[in-house]
Amino acid sequence: MLILFLFGIILGQAASLKVSMKTHWSGGVTGSFCIPITQDLHGWKAHLIFDHVINKLDVSTCIAEKKQGGKEFVLTNKPFNKEEHVGDKLCVDFVGHTDSDINPTATVSIEGMDGSGSSFSHTTALYFTMEFFSPGGDRGLYDYSKPLANSILFYNAQRSGKLPANNPIKWRGDSALKDGSDVGVDLTGGWYDAGDHVKFGLPMAATAHLLLWSYIQWPDAYSSTSLTDKFFDMIKWPLDYFLKCWIPSKNEFYMQVGNGDDDHHFWGRAEDMKMARPSLKNTASKPGSDVAGETAAAMAAGSIAFKKRDHAYSTKLLTAAKSLYVFAKTYTGKYSQSVQGAGQFYSSSGYTDELCEAAIWLYRATKDQKYLNDAKGFVETAWAWALSWDDKKVACQLMLYQETQDDMAGKAVIGFMKSWLPGGGITYTPCGLAWRDQWGSTRYAANTAFLALMAADAGLEATKYRKWAQSQINYILGQNKQCFSYVIGFGKKFPRNPHHRSASCPMIPAPCSEANLHSSGPSPHILVGALVGGPDAKGAYTDKREDYVHNEVACDYNSGFHSALAGLIHLTHTKSLPRADTPKCPCSVH
Template sequence: MWMLAAVAVFLSLTASHAAHNYGDALGKSILFYDAQRSGKLPGNNPIKWRGDSGLHDCVTGGWYDAGDNVKFGFPMAASTTLLAWGFIRFHDGYTSAGKVGQMYDSLKWPLDYFLKAWNPGSRKLVVQVGDGNKDHSHWSRPEDMSTDRPCYSVDSSHKGSDVAAETAAAMAAGSLAFKAHDGGYAGKLLHAAESLYDFAKSHRGIYSQSISQAAAFYSSSGDKDEMCVAAMWLYKATRQAKYLNDAKSFHENAWGWALSWDDKKIACQLLLFEETKSSAYRAEVEGFFKGWLPGGSISYTPCGMAWRDKWGSNRYAGNAAFAALIAAEDGIQATTYRKWAAEQINYLLGDNSHNGQQCYSYEIGVGSHYPKQPHHRAASCPDLHQHCSFEHLNTNSPNPHTLVGALVGGPDQHDSYNDKRDDYVKNEVACDYNSGFQGALAGIVHLQHNHHMPTTHNKCPCH
């Protein structure tokens, strides 16, 4: 009998994946954003191999985008919006993991940058610092940058409602996240968000068509989704009906391709459903997930990852998992969506076939087996003040510094992945890669805290 009991306990632990420490993964994801910081670093900087950088930028602070040294405002704002959304909705997840203070500190870094980037008097928003092409022709840590750092902006003559609205959304969501913590700061964010949204609404256009085409690495497919999301966060922050009406006018009755820095249709639909409980918006949300869940239009890897695209495959799965957990909180197919979301996150944390059955985590620093060669300049360089060049990109050895918490791009549709620094498709990292993933981690900790964690059955569980 004792043996049968022991087997039952083992099977229960295997099914629920108790081995995954979601709270630990959550805290480490925050550390990744600390490693992306530009500007004068604070005294409590936890990333000791990073130093001050970009001190002469036209706008200091913010996050470097990925493994490079450019600050792209569009994906930075999209990441901040998702992170703030997860912090607001799954605050008890952060509390349970003991990461609330760490998260406030993390969120404030890009929000401070956006406040400096937007000048309501001149109606000018800085949307990028650095030239991506020139930056990519060098391999050096941000502390040693020697290339030109051009500043790109949108204004009344150079329209960019997509990036302006997304930045307004980030600040409006940020104002709600900080409302109980620092009312003065929350008010400053909200005031800036309102004026920036008004600017975006009055100057519709795609920013990549306004600034140098060669410089715009993040070209948006449209601005309606950003306008809707911005209007919804302003409605949540102000309860002014004009913003809800705006959101409804910008809403698109179409299923999103994914939740990403470019495509936010599902975010718009979820936010509208939360406020209106309209069956029409619910149907759109369910339609999105009908495509994403097994049997839909999304391909699945043999081990069960919802595989949308080779560029950041982990990112798309993590973002969709976050959206599913939000939908479940809103009362939409909670049992189904929670189980599916948890299984996607389990895959990213080790329930996959890479490296045998050794629980290979695609989040660096989680568990014993994870990527050692992420495509990231600063992490690949030796200690500060030592020479760094393309030779450090091309060496086949682990990075000198562990980029804790970073979610790498991910495997191909066959679960195949190579930990090679020069494979920037599978092994680069980015601010937007971690954003929905981190929110999903907080959502799962929230489920554990409230005893709603589903039993999962991943196809390739780690043992």
């Protein structure tokens, strides 16, 4: 039985929608509503009425006017969402500030929805996006489809460039529209890396690669949750950017836009950036086999994903992947050593793992034996420290095992997993999170959970790995002593102060500066779907925007987590998800 905190009421004429607001804490409440539009509106007002006083209402998509001493707020459209048409949904997220821990109820209505000035007269629902569990058993503890859908929203919030008409993140606008102008190349688009606004090629390509791998392995995870179109819309954003970055006629590959130091001295919206954004490139004399190889892998995987959906685009990706792989393989070197200013934030430890990934994906896309032979030459036998944006040797080993059943590769994957499972030497928090490093502890656990699910599909220790992966993802989603979710917008308690510039800024034209970094209040915008860095080795975590070690978000942080969710949804969909082991610190809310 799925519990969504979804409250739907069939309403009669002039009735308001009543909602029991159960998401609350000391000092605030939070919620969101989505009202189906049943007639065209050319400007609108919604009345949100509480039975307790709300001191202040934070809402980014409309103007909130306090009435009746805080028991009513009149919500008025902004220019961008003035026009609402039949079939649309008017969705509003809000955070209310209170003097204490209260549990209010509320009603909402839209003026004139039925043409008579009354509220709407149809079946609708007001819902909170915060809590989505199922009980245990073969369906798993959580409904994993919701955080998967929300992860797509997070990636959409990271978009750079000219945003499309269907942009779902209303507090984001066009930005960095002159990227590449310093070199006469259009380098607009792509994803901002984290809470900052640099476009780092290596982690962006690593992110796209894992996301595409999850779709290719588990397409039913997306189709069964109606997320296929949203996935392709999301993943095309970095792929289009990668195509712009590679200029084969000149052997030039642009692998970074923006200067990390200059960017990190600016706290504000992406839309307000005024600093120079230099474009950095690899060439034959300044090679970057790592970033070029990883990007080739992502484009080759993209060509497979798009083959049935858009054959011409698939061919374009494959052609680019082939030539970029030749460039990466011919002119070898680490990008962070070749180009001054490129490795300060994402320094590369090597490039054979990225070349291996590129070779395997090109083999999968073409079935040309030469690529598989290359991969066999690039694969390493050592156990990996982790699966990360930098170290992909275990991913290479697993993919080679998938293709050839190579015994050495299989043993390397099993050895890696042995080092991560209990008793293998890795640190565990008191409540059971496999803790590799203070920088993105949830990221490393989720990446390994994804790899475990992929290894299980390959026939390696299937039940053991699936149970373990499920335990790690469940911990991240809130199955811990504090019942705390490290995914923004999921669960009753989740981070409200991520280290993310744009989310910390109020809507334009209100000013934003470093004062917003140090503000003690929740971020004005809920960065739905983002996975924060996570707890320390003792399981402690503080929701503090200034703490970029534990409260940073990043594209690569979400990649393994997102992909592991897809694997768990596939197992649920195919009724093959094993019952999870009893957690060390079960959340009492269940």
